[in-house]
Amino acid sequence: MKIGFQMDHISGLNFKTDSTLPIIYESQKRKNINYIFHPSDLTHKNNKLFVYANSIKILSSNFKRYKLGAKKKLLLDSMDLIFIRQDPPYNMQYISSMHMLEQLNPKIKIINNPQGIRNAPEKLLMLRFQKLIPPTIITRSFEEVEKFLNKYKKCVIKPLYGNGGEDIFLLNKSDKNFHQIIENFINRNKEPFIVQKFLSEIVKGDKRIILVNGNPVGAIKRIPQKNEIRSNIHVGGKCAKTKLSKRDLQICASIKKELVNNGLFFAGIDVIGNFLIEINVTSPTCIQEIKELYKIDIAKIIWDNL
CATH class of the missing domain: 3.30.1490.20 (ATP-grasp fold, A domain)
Structure with missing residues (x-):
């Protein structure tokens, strides 16, 4: 199959923490031909959506070695599957690329559904679950x-x-x-x-829970540094093992229908104490951290469920 990945420029990725590269690597193991491109590479012309993309072959399991093919113009309708994986900010560039991808033949599967992403900014989607949020x-x-x-x-x-x-x-x-x-x-x-x-519970960390097709498949605790309220790995949060509580499972079950109905196949939710804080559907992360702690291969789970 031909697989497209709309993502940030590979030269700017953190190879130790990025979650797109493991998905590409698993796709490669399954003998797919993989292409990467940036939202700025999209062109809509004559009722067709084109992209200037590079083929990619990952040459090492730590993703640091890879080979890119020459950039070439491809018809996105020729793809079998497309992953939307660029990071926020959720700005007009992001939203515009969602509108453009919505023009594709509906037979082409897109993870996550661009209309679902467009209608579900992470800090707004949670408002649909007033009993779950602080x-x-x-x-x-x-x-x-x-x-x-x-x-x-x-x-x-x-x-x-x-x-x-x-x-x-x-x-x-x-x-x-x-x-x-x-x-x-x-x-x-x-x-x-x-x-x-x-929420004072943040001193003990928050939980990032990964859901595939609405079902929880892995989780980590992210612990903030001393005198810090942010637990994000980008700002120095440390990862630790955790277990899903009864409340965590209740939160996952409560949002499953919303995720599935909107084509939000791959999501990551943030939980502090008993409260849902965010539903991340643009570019969920922590695949590598979960694999390191538990040997759970979420990239494989994603492909097994497609």
């Missing part, structure tokens, strides 16, 4: 943030379309930078931002 507001109003903080005392503020732990801050009225943080969020972006009640 107290949350999405706003651009200083007054609303202040009211929320007066009620919950300590909160976390973060951009609606960020990723990797960037621009996440603890809000506390005793902090002399309190006003400056909120003003910065209001002035820097036109979009609303998200404010959630601070």
Whole structure:
């Protein structure tokens, strides 16, 4: 089969933590021909969607050695399967590429479904599950943030379309930078931002749970550094083994129908304590970390379930 991977430029990937490369490598083991391309490589012309792509062959199991073919123009309708794997930010470039991929023949399977991704920003999709999430507001109003903080005392503020732990801050009225943080969020972006009640359980870490076709197949605990509220691996969070609790399984079961119905085949959810924090469907990660800790090969599970 011919498989396409819409992804970030390979030269900028972290070979130790990237989750796209293991999926490509497993595809290669199954004798597929694999191509990689960036959203900027897409062209829609004469009612056809083309891409300028490189074939790729991974030459080592740690992914550091690989061979790229010469870039060539391909008709995306010729692909058997396409993976959408570029990282956020979830901006207009991201959204535009989803609209373009939606023009493909519906017979071509796309993981995840571009319409499903477009309609499910990670920090908004969770709002459909009010009983699972902590107290949350999405706003651009200083007054609303202040009211929320007066009620919950300590909160976390973060951009609606960020990723990797960037621009996440603890809000506390005793902090002399309190006003400056909120003003910065209001002035820097036109979009609303998200404010959630601070969950003290974060000091023990959060759980990243990977779901394939709506079913949990692996999980890790990400533990923040000392005096840090962000557990993301990108900002120094450490990985540890964990077990899925009854509440974790309840959360997974509660969101399964939403994921499956929207073609969100490969997802990663973040859980702190008893609360769902995010549903990641753009470019879920932690495949390599889970394999290292448990010997669970999620890339193989993905391909086995396709």
